[in-house]
Amino acid sequence: MEEKEILMQNPNSQAPQNVLDSQVVLSVDYFGFDGQIHSGQIVVNKIVAEDVRSFFKLALHIKFPIEKVIPIGDQKYKWDDDVSCADNNSSGFNYRLVAGTNRLSKHSTGMAFDINPVQNLYVRFDENLKEIFKAPVDGVYDQTILGTLTSDHPLVVLMKSLGWDWGGDWTAESGRIDYQHFEKKG
Ligand SMILES: [Zn+2]
Numbered sequence: 001m002e003e004k005e006i007l008m009q010n011p012n013s014q015a016p017q018n019v020l021d022s023q024v025v026l027s028v029d030y031f032g033f034d035g036q037i038h039s040g041q042i043v044v045n046k047i048v049a050e051d052v053r054s055f056f057k058l059a060l061h062i063k064f065p066i067e068k069v070i071p072i073g074d075q076k077y078k079w080d081d082d083v084s085c086a087d088n089n090s091s092g093f094n095y096r097l098v099a100g101t102n103r104l105s106k107h108s109t110g111m112a113f114d115i116n117p118v119q120n121l122y123v124r125f126d127e128n129l130k131e132i133f134k135a136p137v138d139g140v141y142d143q144t145i146l147g148t149l150t151s152d153h154p155l156v157v158l159m160k161s162l163g164w165d166w167g168g169d170w171t172a173e174s175g176r177i178d179y180q181h182f183e184k185k186g
Contacts, residue, residue, distance in 0.1 A: 006025050006041065006043065006071050006073060006074075007071075007073035007074070008020050008023060008043070008073060008093075009073075010073065010079040010094070010095055010096075012079065013079065013095050013096055014095070015095035015108065019095065019108070019109055019110075022045050022046055022047070022109070022110065023043050023044065023045060023046070023093050023110045024043070024044065024045070024046045024049050025041050025042075025043050025071065026041065026042050026043075026044060026049060026052060026053060026056075027039060027040075027041055028040055028041070028042060028052075028053070028056040028069060029056070029060055030056055030059060030060055030066040030069055031059065031060050031063045031064065031065055031066065032065060032066065032067070032068075033065040033066075033067060033146070033147065037060070038068075038069075040066075040068060040069025040070060040090075041069065041070065041071055042056075042069050042071065042090065042091060042092045042113060043071045043072075043073070043091070043092050043093035043110060044092040044093060044110045044111075044113060045093070045109055045110030045111050045184075047111070047184075048110070048111060048184050051159070051162045051163075051164065051184070052092070052113060054158065054162065055113075055155060055158065055159060055182075056069075058154060058155055058158055059155055062154060062155075064147065064155060065116075065146050065147045066090055066115065066116060066147065067087075067088035067089065067090070067116055067118070067147070068087070068088065068089050068090065069089070069090045069091070070084075070089050070091065071091060071092075071093075072084050072089070072091045072093075072094045077089065079094060079095075079096070081094060081096060081099065081107075082135065084117075085114070085117035085118070085122070085135055085136070085180075086117075086118075086135075086136060088116055088117060088118040088119075089117070090113065090114060090115045090116060090117075090180075091107075091113065091114060092107065092110055092112065092113040092114075093107060093108075093109075093110035094107040094108070095107075095108045096108060099122065099124075099133075099135070100124055100133060106183040106184070111183055111184045112181060112182060112183035112184070113181075113182055114180040114181050114182075115149065115155075115180050115182070116147045116148070116149075116180060117135070117136070117180045118136055118139065119141075119142075119145055119146075119147040119148040119149075119179075119180075120141070120147075120148060120149050120168070120179035120180035120181075121134060121135060121136060121139035121140075121141055121179055121180070122134070122135045122167075122176070122177075122178045122179070122180060122181070123141075123176060123177045123178075124175060124176045125172040125173075125175055125176065125177075129172040129173065131172075141179055148179070149166070149168055149179055149180070150168070151166070151168060151169060156168070159182050163184060163185050163186075164182045164183060164184050164185065165182070165183050165184075165185055166181070166182055167179060167180065167181030167182070167183070168181075
């Protein structure tokens, strides 16, 4: 079977060439919710490739289910994070702003990745700690649901030991909690 070409450049949000040159497409095997092993691809910065490989290796080993792993530049998503998240897709590089802000996300340099966005939702809060935005809109964070990350989960513990922050540790006071999100410190 011919390998699908991975698009790196988003025509509507163009990344500088040096950013594109620093990305690598990782092929990863993962354990699906159907109990089968699947192959996917995730685009991340070369600097963190080994860390991300370690994540997927452990996830497979402990049979942590992952829904799908498709680069967000795929025709299916066309760089639209909302569409990718709604499809419960796990992904890395995306030259884009932090949702609801005008700051570049760590996904823009491939130094962040998201896992199972449906189980591991993204929530924003206003200064009164009131929830103002949630994706998925009807999402519920429930630690008992398979595929959900928690602060003491082996995968979260692993990534922290490798120098990553987990967005599930963020607080309403900081404006957002992002259970799906890992980003390399620094
Ligand atoms: Zn993220």
